[in-house]
Amino acid sequence: MKETIIEIRNLHKSFGTNRVLSGVDLEIFKGETLVVLGGSGSGKSVLLKCITGLMTADSGSIRLLGEEIVGREERELLPIRKKTGILFQGGALFDSMNVFDNIAFGFHEYAKDMPQDQVEAEVMRLLEVVKLPDICDKMTADLSGGMQKRVALARAVSMKPGIIFYDEPTTGLDPQTARSIYRLMNDLGQRLFITSVVVSHDIELAFTIADRIAFLKDGEMVFVGPVDELRKCTHEGVCAFIGPFYRAGMMGHKNEEMKGKT
Numbered sequence: 001m002k003e004t005i006i007e008i009r010n011l012h013k014s015f016g017t018n019r020v021l022s023g024v025d026l027e028i029f030k031g032e033t034l035v036v037l038g039g040s041g042s043g044k045s046v047l048l049k050c051i052t053g054l055m056t057a058d059s060g061s062i063r064l065l066g067e068e069i070v071g072r073e074e075r076e077l078l079p080i081r082k083k084t085g086i087l088f089q090g091g092a093l094f095d096s097m098n099v100f101d102n103i104a105f106g107f108h109e110y111a112k113d114m115p116q117d118q119v120e121a122e123v124m125r126l127l128e129v130v131k132l133p134d135i136c137d138k139m140t141a142d143l144s145g146g147m148q149k150r151v152a153l154a155r156a157v158s159m160k161p162g163i164i165f166y167d168e169p170t171t172g173l174d175p176q177t178a179r180s181i182y183r184l185m186n187d188l189g190q191r192l193f194i195t196s197v198v199v200s201h202d203i204e205l206a207f208t209i210a211d212r213i214a215f216l217k218d219g220e221m222v223f224v225g226p227v228d229e230l231r232k233c234t235h236e237g238v239c240a241f242i243g244p245f246y247r248a249g250m251m252g253h254k255n256e257e258m259k260g261k262t
Ligand SMILES: Nc1ncnc2c1ncn2[C@@H]1O[C@H](COP(=O)(O)OP(=O)(O)O)[C@@H](O)[C@H]1O
Pocket: 015, 018, 020, 038, 039, 040, 041, 042, 043, 044, 045, 046, 047
């Protein structure tokens, strides 16, 4: 029996006359990787911000871990937010801090009583997980884009969240580096039993890591289902977006081979 971890019903959000989300429905299950796919400006980031409570929806309902988010005050959301990790576009690392301090940030913020040697051990463990040992003292500004994403991933999972949200995790990376990030996301999801919600316009990413894809078009979910069903979807906007190669199954597959590899 699938357990629903996020339930979105009839969600609306406008900015003045710009209707960005028009009655979005979406259910996300525990342990799955769900990718919200859509073109630029389709409302993906707005949807993610509404789910994470960083933006207030106009109407509708979002139940996250059983708690209603819509209409709640920022401070009421803190305990819920602690159970989630967020990786935003650009990684949002602190440029003025080195790698160690960036990752240790969450422990200092949310686990103030944790002894320093334990914090150090945790940070080291996380750097091993993201395959970046020995870079603690480096400033994040001096790292390559791919390394910055790995550090940001380590930080996002540091608090052992049940859910992790990613906004365009591969933007700005070359295809090979982007693939190493997908593998890592896949690996983290499985190893740490995390539910992953990814918003992206990266079709290869979606076809590679998603258990299910939700396609957002002009503020509406026009398709929700597994990758193979998306290939068969006849919605005009979906067909135009994913293109003939992906439709024909010539590219992208969430495959067994990838599991367990990083
Ligand atoms: N804070 C904001 N104020 C006004 N309009 C916004 C704001 N954030 C997003 N929008 C508008 O919402 C629409 C969807 O944006 P966004 O969710 O960022 O798209 P994307 O799918 O590329 O992530 C765009 O038209 C954008 O201009």
